[in-house]
Amino acid sequence: MFMCFLCDFAGFKGFHVARNGGHPDGCATFYRASKFDLVSHVPVEYRKPNSLVLDRNNVALLLLLRSKRVLPSSMEESDSKDIASDTTDDDESNMVLVANTHLLFNPKRGDVKLAQIMVLMAEVRKLASVTSGSSSGKFHPTVFTGDFNLVPFSPLYWFLITGGLYYVNTDQYSLSGQEQKRGFKPLIGATPNSLLHPLVGISNRCTYENPSLGNSFNGSPAITHEFGLASAYQHFFNRDEPEFTTFHGHQCATVDYILFSSGGFIPRDGMALLPYRQQLQLLGRRNLLRHPALEPLGSLPNRVYSSDHLAIQAFFQFIGGSRRNPSSSFSEDSTSGTPKKVRR
Numbered sequence: 249m250f251m252c253f254l255c256d257f258a259g260f261k262g263f264h265v266a267r268n269g270g271h272p273d274g275c276a277t278f279y280r281a282s283k284f285d286l287v288s289h290v291p292v293e294y295r296k297p298n299s300l301v302l303d304r305n306n307v308a309l310l311l312l313l314r315s316k317r318v319l320p321s322s323m324e325e326s327d328s329k330d331i332a333s334d335t336t337d338d339d340e341s342n343m344v345l346v347a348n349t350h351l352l353f354n355p356k357r358g359d360v361k362l363a364q365i366m367v368l369m370a371e372v373r374k375l376a377s378v379t380s381g382s383s384s385g386k387f388h389p390t391v392f393t394g395d396f397n398l399v400p401f402s403p404l405y406w407f408l409i410t411g412g413l414y415y416v417n418t419d420q421y422s423l424s425g426q427e428q429k430r431g432f433k434p435l436i437g438a439t440p441n442s443l444l445h446p447l448v449g450i451s452n453r454c455t456y457e458n459p460s461l462g463n464s465f466n467g468s469p470a471i472t473h474e475f476g477l478a479s480a481y482q483h484f485f486n487r488d489e490p491e492f493t494t495f496h497g498h499q500c501a502t503v504d505y506i507l508f509s510s511g512g513f514i515p516r517d518g519m520a521l522l523p524y525r526q527q528l529q530l531l532g533r534r535n536l537l538r539h540p541a542l543e544p545l546g547s548l549p550n551r552v553y554s555s556d557h558l559a560i561q562a563f564f565q566f567i568g569g570s571r572r573n574p575s576s577s578f579s580e581d582s583t584s585g586t587p588k589k590v591r592r
Contacts (some may be wrong), residue, residue, distance in 0.1 A: 265276050265291035267306035275394065277310040277348045284313040287343060291366045292371045294364045298447040301363040301435075308349035308368050310375050312388065315342040315566070340388070340525065342566055345376045349394040358423020359403060359435040361397060361414070362471070363364045363444060368392075369454035369473045378525050386525040388567070390475065391483055392507040395557065398424035399501050400483040400490075408507060409477055411521075416469040426501070443471060476521040478510035480562035491536050493558045500539060527567040534561035 255261060255278075263276030279286070290310040296302035349368055352360045376387045398404040402425025407413035419433050421427045422481050435443065444450050451457040454473040483502055492500035507527045536558055541546075548556040 260284075262285065263289050263309060263311065264293075265307050265309045266305055268293055268295055271533065273350075274307050275348045275350055277309050277311050277346060279311065279313055279346075282409060283316055285316060285399075287312040287314050290371060290375055292368065293347075296367070296448050298445045299363065300445075301360050302353050302367065302444070302448065304360055304364075306350055306352050307366060308347060308371070308394070310371060311346045311348075312375055313344055313346065314340075315344070341380050342526070343388045344528070345372060345388050347372050347390065347392045347394075349392070349396070351395065351397045353397050354395075355424060355426035356421055358404060358427075359420040362407070362413070362435070365396075365408070366444065366450055366454045366471065367402070368389050370450045370456050370473070371475075372475075373455055373522075376522075387522045388507075388526055389526050389528045390509045391564075392477065392529070393505065393560075395504050397426070397503050399426055399503065400479075401425070407473075408505075409479065411473050411475065411477075413471045414469060415458045415471055424501075437476055474522045475509055477507040478530075480530055481536070482505040482506060483561065484502060485538060489538070489579070493536065493560060494556060495539075495542055495554070495558075504557055504560055506533075508562075508564065513583055528564045529567050531563040531565055533563070534559065536560070 259281055260278040261281045262276055262502040264274060264276040266272060288310075289312070290309060294304060294306045294333050295301055295307070295423075299394035302465055313555060347368060349364075351364050354360070372390060372392075373387075376390050378386045378388060392408075396404075396408075403413060403418065405425070415435055419432045421431070421433055449456055449458070452471045454471065481491060481502070485491060491502055493502050493504040494500060506531065509524060510528065510530075545552050546559070
């Protein structure tokens with residue numbers, strides 16, 4: 249019913265992918281049809297054969313969208329020409345990939361969550377590649393969002409942000425930061441050269457590889473990715489007051505994220521960051537409720553909030569095609585190109 253309302257009355261189009269095994273829940277992503285055209289959509293199932301950790305029914309949904317770049321009627325002619333000149337480079341400008349996921353909840357199984365993130369990264373990398381024009385070989389800007397079931401500054405959080413995680417002798421209980429210390433349990437199926445079974449076809453670089461070649465699955469006991477992500481939220485209102493997206497009685501935590509391709513960190517193994525076709529600049533975000541405001545209403549869901557998670561929202565704009573050295577870090581001060589008009 250809600251999907252029908254969004255699509256029929258609110259001007260949205262969207263897709264839904266359900267969890268495996270006949271479960272009705274899953275992931276849904278909607279986009280305003282007057283603002284974006286759909287280029288491609290890919291449902292992702294994390295359950296894989298030949299893997300001891302990819303045995304759960306969680307899913308993700310990837311949408312590659314192209315901005316329609318609708319110009320306001322009041323825009324000056326010179327502005328219109330400037331924007332038109334930006335689109336003549338190739339047919340793949342002003343595209344963004346939105347990756348929506350819901351990772352496993354179990355706080356003890358950080359190994360499963362790590363493996364699911366590796367699959368997500370590999371799928372995103374494949375879809376985000378620019379395939380034509382002068383930007384061929386670069387990548388579209390990307391937004392990762394959803395319920396990751398991990399807390400800020402945990403090992404998995406830092407893996408998402410910094411692009412590197414050394415997993416040998418890593419405790420699977422502590423990876424997501426949700427579980428109180430219960431001793432030590434190594435990652436299931438991990439070897440010094442590979443976390444996932446080679447037949448899964450995903451290397452420790454979070455890329456699809458041909459297992460028959462073998463070389464890509466050898467190397468240091470580290471998992472890396474090249475996306476250079478940043479969080480739209482800072483996770484703290486101030487030094488002593490953390491943000492949170494879920495509230496269950498006396499327990500509150502951030503488990504939901506909007507991460508975007510900012511190029512902010514160099515992965516720990518020195519790999520170059522992906523050269524993006526364009527960059528995303530964060531313009532703002534929805535403020536989260538503070539604990540004193542929510543506590544009188546009781547645990548989520550309640551009579552005011554029908555979900556057990558608070559809504560998060562961020563606003564971005566495209567920044568013109570990157571001409572920076574892909575191995576150098578990204579900051580707003582060093583961005584080349586000029587900001588384009590805001591599209592929300």
